Amino acid sequence: MRKEASRATGRPTLAEVARLAGVSQITASRALRDVPTVDPVLVSKVREASKALGYVPNPAARTLASARSQSVVVLVPALSNHLFIETLEAIHNVLRPRGYDVLIGNFHYSRKEEEELIRNYLAIQPCGILLTGFDRTEASRRLLEANKVPCVHMMELTKAEDIFSVGFSQEDAGAVIARHLLARGKRRLAYVAAQLDARVIRRGEGFKRALAEAGVDASLELVVPDPSSVGLGGELFDRLLRQHPEVDGIFFCNDDLAHGAIFEAQRQGISVPGRIAFVGFNDLPMSAHIVPRLTSIRTPREDVGKHAAHLMLALLAGAEVRDRTIDLGFELVVRESS
Amino acid sequence: MRKEASRATGRPTLAEVARLAGVSQITASRALRDVPTVDPVLVSKVREASKALGYVPNPAARTLASARSQSVVVLVPALSNHLFIETLEAIHNVLRPRGYDVLIGNFHYSRKEEEELIRNYLAIQPCGILLTGFDRTEASRRLLEANKVPCVHMMELTKAEDIFSVGFSQEDAGAVIARHLLARGKRRLAYVAAQLDARVIRRGEGFKRALAEAGVDASLELVVPDPSSVGLGGELFDRLLRQHPEVDGIFFCNDDLAHGAIFEAQRQGISVPGRIAFVGFNDLPMSAHIVPRLTSIRTPREDVGKHAAHLMLALLAGAEVRDRTIDLGFELVVRESS
DNA sequence: TCCTCGTAAGATAGCGCTGTCTTATCGAAG
DNA sequence: CTTCGATAAGACAGCGCTATCTTACGAGGA
Structure with missing residues (x-):
């Protein structure tokens, strides 16, 4: 009698799902990740087994094995402010239902602090980063570049190639x-x-x-x-x-x-x-x-978040993105004060 | 010639730090985690090696191996509101410098949504959860109980045993x-x-x-x-x-x-x-x-966050916590409207 | 002197997944 | 009828770390 799984979490694992579905572990893995080369029959078997066991993937194991987490980092200059809150909410609403964790970094309008956040957050190997504006330190830029993390810039627009931006002028x-x-x-x-x-x-x-x-x-x-x-x-x-x-x-x-x-x-x-x-x-x-x-x-704060998140999803899916710049415009609301 | 480390991240690992410090990997691990049974001489050797290599621990590997992440989840009923923003900021300020990730969940004043968030966030095996108030579904309570995650409750107080709370009446x-x-x-x-x-x-x-x-x-x-x-x-x-x-x-x-x-x-x-x-x-x-x-x-919104975070740190450190209830009071600010 | 015991360091074995290589299967082409 | 290539499924190994068990060693008591 072995003291089985003393360090285990107690939660069902992919191996158990695979066993129940009568397939190999890797096939179960692929089935749950929608890898297209799996027979639809097997996919549905795996899906059922997964549901029956109440299986929830372990993000840490996934991250470790694939060297990329399911976390998207969002860096904003402030939180004490409706603007970014609404944007963040919209981002959450798009990304969370699709299984991504959203990590918020507040750099308090400080380029130095933003650089520090980027450095720290890169440790968790985020699969993407949403940034506010283009104004950052050279070191920040290099870090992002070197780590090959997909980036989407919010709130401003640029014509520069190779930069994804969602915002308005x-x-x-x-x-x-x-x-x-x-x-x-x-x-x-x-x-x-x-x-x-x-x-x-x-x-x-x-x-x-x-x-x-x-x-x-x-x-x-x-x-x-x-x-x-x-x-x-x-x-x-x-x-x-x-x-x-x-x-x-x-x-x-x-x-x-x-x-x-x-x-x-x-x-x-x-x-x-x-x-x-x-x-x-x-x-x-x-x-x-x-x-x-x-x-x-x-200002289209909510839409900026929504579109930025969707753009990120497209990048994560490896899709070909035609429009690197999304101009959401703005509206002058005339009231009594003028 | 092996194509060494094709899947690796390229970042230095604990094994390299250990090699440079001339100790075993596990000793390096313990040294960096301040496990007290390590010779101070070795600790400083490991520290130096770590710094020399620019070593940053891999949170995913750590989580996988220890079945507990370095993430603290904070659940708040709203973000569109200065109250919780200030509290969140304070929590961030305490926890991030100590290496914890702070994950924010907004349950929009919905007990059902809170339950869903708890269920989802437990997948990442958070090391602690900060909650707002005591009013939640029975299922939420059971989930938290079953997963043995340390919890701190914010904004309200209770005399109930075994419940940690920081707030005011x-x-x-x-x-x-x-x-x-x-x-x-x-x-x-x-x-x-x-x-x-x-x-x-x-x-x-x-x-x-x-x-x-x-x-x-x-x-x-x-x-x-x-x-x-x-x-x-x-x-x-x-x-x-x-x-x-x-x-x-x-x-x-x-x-x-x-x-x-x-x-x-x-x-x-x-x-x-x-x-x-x-x-x-x-x-x-x-x-x-x-x-x-x-x-x-x-209301002591910022202090609530600060104290709740520190209380959580104490719990995570396994410290004996005497005061399970921290009453931060409030202040009536009398102005022109009354 | 021998033995026990407490302590520090190391060896070992995974945690739960996914990347990569290998093998089986099948239809089409020669 | 054989060969080949494309495709689907599986075997295998390992991501980077820590829990656990084992070993080494010195101090103290008999």
């Missing part, structure tokens, strides 16, 4: 806002931004370029590196107004700042949009309810 | 709010809640109990199962006011609802707190800036 969005404020008759326009990352900068560039093209002064801006917050929005608005009392329209790089500014304006008795118009970015749920309701750019 | 918090509103001279008080979960219900119970104890009518409430949102807060406030125009104080089960109500009141020209006082729950960042600033309960 930050610059165009900024330009649309500029034209909207101009159409409202505003002429003394400013860009207010915090938490400078590549996307925020690009939005501002689009905004200022459109102003310049319209022959309007595009030099007014108040840009700080601090983390964005509602409180900061109020402060920045107050500061801008002291320095430039003539300002009659502001594009805030995100809704949080705009919300803070709305509260501050309310406290100071400044009429919005009468004296000054506000436009935000991202269209957070609150923006449709705040007084006055905030004009904003609705 | 939801009921007491509700009671504190009731007493605060009473102290403000309000007498027609209502509880407005959405997204009913165990904690929201408990808050309401504490609130109503405190009212009853003070001899005040505790029957006024508007409670709906829909997902909580800013918009819903406005609607519920409007509906309540039509049905009970005499209401002079409302406890909203969370800040989102309260924010929506503030906007709605503003639109209707209703004075807050003059005619009616508002109190929220959670103290989201926005609550300190909205007009009027919102009185709320500041």
